[in-house]
Amino acid sequence: MIEVENLHKHFGAKVAVDGVSFTVKKGEVLGFLGPNGAGKSTTMRMVTGFLPATEGRISIGGADIEENEIAAKAKIGYLPEAAPLYSDMTVEDFLKFSAELRGVPAAELDAAVDKAIKTTFLEPVRHQSVDTLSKGYRHRTCFAQSIIHDPEVLILDEPTDGLDPNQKHEVRQLIKRMGETKAIIFSTHILEEVEASCTRAIIIDRGRVIADGTPDELKAKSRNAGSTILTVSGLAGSGIQAELEKLSEASSVEVLESGDDNLKARILPAKGKAGELSSAIYRLCKEKDLNVSELRIDEGRLDELFREITKTDSEA
Amino acid sequence: MLDALKTLILEFAIPTLVVSAIFIAILVFLLPREVRTIFKRELKSYFTSPIAYVLFVVFLGISNTLSFFFTGILEGGEADLFLPYFQYLPWYLVLIAPAVGMRLWSEEQRLGTMELLLTMPIAPWHAILGKYLAAAVVLFAMLVLSFPIVWTINYLGDPDNGVIMAGFVATFFVALCFLAVTSVVSALTRSQLVALLVSVTICMVLWLGGLPNISELLMNMKGGWLIFWPVVKLINVVGLMPHFSELAKGVLGFRDIVFFLTFIVFCLFATSVAIRLRRA
Numbered sequence: 001m002i003e004v005e006n007l008h009k010h011f012g013a014k015v016a017v018d019g020v021s022f023t024v025k026k027g028e029v030l031g032f033l034g035p036n037g038a039g040k041s042t043t044m045r046m047v048t049g050f051l052p053a054t055e056g057r058i059s060i061g062g063a064d065i066e067e068n069e070i071a072a073k074a075k076i077g078y079l080p081e082a083a084p085l086y087s088d089m090t091v092e093d094f095l096k097f098s099a100e101l102r103g104v105p106a107a108e109l110d111a112a113v114d115k116a117i118k119t120t121f122l123e124p125v126r127h128q129s130v131d132t133l134s135k136g137y138r139h140r141t142c143f144a145q146s147i148i149h150d151p152e153v154l155i156l157d158e159p160t161d162g163l164d165p166n167q168k169h170e171v172r173q174l175i176k177r178m179g180e181t182k183a184i185i186f187s188t189h190i191l192e193e194v195e196a197s198c199t200r201a202i203i204i205d206r207g208r209v210i211a212d213g214t215p216d217e218l219k220a221k222s223r224n225a226g227s228t229i230l231t232v233s234g235l236a237g238s239g240i241q242a243e244l245e246k247l248s249e250a251s252s253v254e255v256l257e258s259g260d261d262n263l264k265a266r267i268l269p270a271k272g273k274a275g276e277l278s279s280a281i282y283r284l285c286k287e288k289d290l291n292v293s294e295l296r297i298d299e300g301r302l303d304e305l306f307r308e309i310t311k312t313d314s315e316a
Numbered sequence: 317m318l319d320a321l322k323t324l325i326l327e328f329a330i331p332t333l334v335v336s337a338i339f340i341a342i343l344v345f346l347l348p349r350e351v352r353t354i355f356k357r358e359l360k361s362y363f364t365s366p367i368a369y370v371l372f373v374v375f376l377g378i379s380n381t382l383s384f385f386f387t388g389i390l391e392g393g394e395a396d397l398f399l400p401y402f403q404y405l406p407w408y409l410v411l412i413a414p415a416v417g418m419r420l421w422s423e424e425q426r427l428g429t430m431e432l433l434l435t436m437p438i439a440p441w442h443a444i445l446g447k448y449l450a451a452a453v454v455l456f457a458m459l460v461l462s463f464p465i466v467w468t469i470n471y472l473g474d475p476d477n478g479v480i481m482a483g484f485v486a487t488f489f490v491a492l493c494f495l496a497v498t499s500v501v502s503a504l505t506r507s508q509l510v511a512l513l514v515s516v517t518i519c520m521v522l523w524l525g526g527l528p529n530i531s532e533l534l535m536n537m538k539g540g541w542l543i544f545w546p547v548v549k550l551i552n553v554v555g556l557m558p559h560f561s562e563l564a565k566g567v568l569g570f571r572d573i574v575f576f577l578t579f580i581v582f583c584l585f586a587t588s589v590a591i592r593l594r595r596a
Contacts, residue, residue, distance in 0.1 A: 045431070048435040049434075049435055050431050050434055050435050050595065051595055052595065069439075070437045070438070070439065071437075073435060073436065073437040073438075074437035076435065078432070078435045080428065080431045080432060080435075082428050084427050084428030084429045084430075084431060084432055085427070085429065086427065086429055087427065088361045088364050088365055089357070089361070089364075097353060097357050098432075098436075100349070100353040101350060101353050101354070101436045101437075102436060102437060103437060142432075145432070
C-alpha cells in the first residue's frame with residue numbers, strides 16, 4: 001500500500017531525512033519511533049505530499065505522490081502533528097468541509113460525518129465552535145477529519161498526544177481495529193503504544209532507519225533480553241552471588257538490590273545458553289534451600305533498545 | 317425626483333443586481349466542486365468573524381465622508397459622480413483591499429491548516445482560486461454597499477449612470493488587482509500584519525507609479541534617473557492608474573480589461589509559486 005524508497009530531504013545544508021526506505025502493507029500498523037528531531041514528521045510530511053522530497057520515490061496504492069498527486073492524496077487520511085483546525089468553524093461544519101474536499105459524494109456526506117463523530121466520540125461538541133474546544137477534543141476533531149472518507153492509508157503524527165489515559169486507550173484500540181483493513185503509519189514517543197497497537201515498528205535517528213521489526217523482535221534486540229531476574233531471601237551467608245557467577249550458563253550477575261538476608265539480581269546468559277539459564281538457577285536455589293520469591297525471564301524492553309541505539313545523539 | 321429615482325433603478329440598481337446575481341451564480345454552479353467548497357468556507361469565515369463588518373464600516377465611512385468633504389462634490393454644483401467619487405476610491409482601496417486579503421494565506425500558515433489543505437486531494441490552484449474569489453466577493457459587496465451615494469447624486473442632479481457603471485467596473489478591477497498582489501504577499505508570511513504592510517506598500521507603488529508627476533519627479537532628481545529609470549520604466553508598464561482612467565471614462569477598452577485580467581492571473585500564478593517555495 002505504502003512504498004517508500006531511498007527518501008532524502010535536505011533543508012539547505014541540513015539533512016533531515018537521509019535514505020529512508022520502508023513498505024507498509026494492507027493490514028499492517030507501522031509505528032514510527034525516534035527522538036525529537038529525528039525526521040519522523042518530515043518523513044510523514046513527504047509521504048502525504050505536503051513536502052516535496054529532495055530525492056527518492058513514494059507510492060501510495062500504486063500512485064506516485066509526485067507524478068499522480070491527486071490520486072495518491074485521495075487514498076490518504078492524515079492527522080498532522082499539531083492537529084490544526086480552522087478556529088472559526090463548528091466541529092460539524094469542519095468535518096463536512098473536509099469530507100467535501102476529500103471527495104465524499106454529496107449524498108453520503110451526512111452519513112460520513114455522523115460515522116466519524118461517533119467513532120471519535122465527538123457527539124457532545126458536535127455544534128460547538130472549534131476555538132472553544134479542549135485540547136483532547138481538538139485532537140479528536142482533526143483525527144475525525146482524517147478517517148472521514150474511509151481511506152486505505154492512514155498517516156497519524158502523534159495521534160494520542162494531549163489525550164487523557166482513557167482517551168489514549170480508546171485511540172489505540174481504534175488504530176488497532178482500523179489497522180486490520182488499512183495500511184497505517186503512526187508516530188509516537190510512547191513506547192507502550194507501539195506494543196499496544198503496532199504490528200511493526202521502525203526506529204529513526206538522525207534521518208536514518210536504525211531498527212525495523214515487530215515489537216517482539218525489537219525487544220529481543222535489547223541488551224537485557226533473555227536475562228533472568230531472581231529475587232531470593234533466607235541467604236544467611238550462602239554466598240549465592242558467587243555461586244551464580246560460577247554457573248556455566250551465566251555470563252555475568254548484576255545485583256539490583258541487596259540486603260542482609262535478601263538479594264535481587266539480573267543474571268545475563270552465556271552465549272547460546274539463554275534457554276537453560278533459568279532452570280539452572282532454579283536448581284541452584286533449590287540445592288541451597290533458598291526462598292525464591294521471583295524468578296522470571298526478561299523479554300527485553302523497547303525503551304531499553306531505544307536508549308541504547310539512540311544514545312549517542314543525546315550525549316553528543 | 318421620481319424620474320431620477322426611476323432612472324436610478326432602471327440604469328443602476330437593476331443592472332447591478334443582475335450582474336451580481338450572474339456573478340455569484342457562476343461561482344456557485346460552474347466552478348469545480350473543490351473550488352466551490354473552499355470558496356464557501358472562506359466566504360463564511362469572513363462573515364462569522366468581525367473582519368468583514370469592520371472593513372465595511374471603515375470603507376464606507378472613509379469613502380463617503382472624504383468624498384463629500386474633501387472633493388467638493390457639493391460645491392461643484394456638478395453632479396458628475398465619476399470625478400469626485402470613483403477617482404478617489406482606489407486610494408482607499410490601496411489600504412482596504414490588502415486588509416481584506418491579508419489573512420488569505422498567512423492565516424493558513426499561522427494556524428497550520430496549510431498542511432491539511434495541501435494534503436487534501438485537490439490541486440493548489442483550486443485553493444488559490446477559491447480563496448481569492450471569496451475575498452473578491454467581499455470587496456464586491458463593499459462596492460455595492462456604496463450604492464447610497466449614487467442615490468444621492470441622482471437625487472441632486474441628473475448624472476450619466478452609464479459613466480457611473482463604468483467607474484464602478486474600473487474600480488472593481490483595480491480592487492481585484494490589489495487583492496491579487498495581497499494574495500502573493502500573504503503566501504510568503506505567516507504574519508497578517510506583515511502581509512498587510514507589504515501589500516499596502518506594493519499597491520501604493522502600483523497605483524502612484526502611474527502618476528506622470530511622480531515619474532517626472534523621480535527622473536528629475538539629481539542623478540535620480542540612474543537609480544529610478546528601471547523602476548519608473550517597470551512601473552509605467554504595470555502601473556494601474558492609466559488603465560483605470562481609461563476604463564472609468566466609460567470607454568470599455570478591451571486592452572485595459574485584458575491588462576487587468578493578465579495582471580490578476582499572473583499574481584495568482586505567483587501565489588502558487590510562493591506556496592511551493594514555502595514548502596521546499
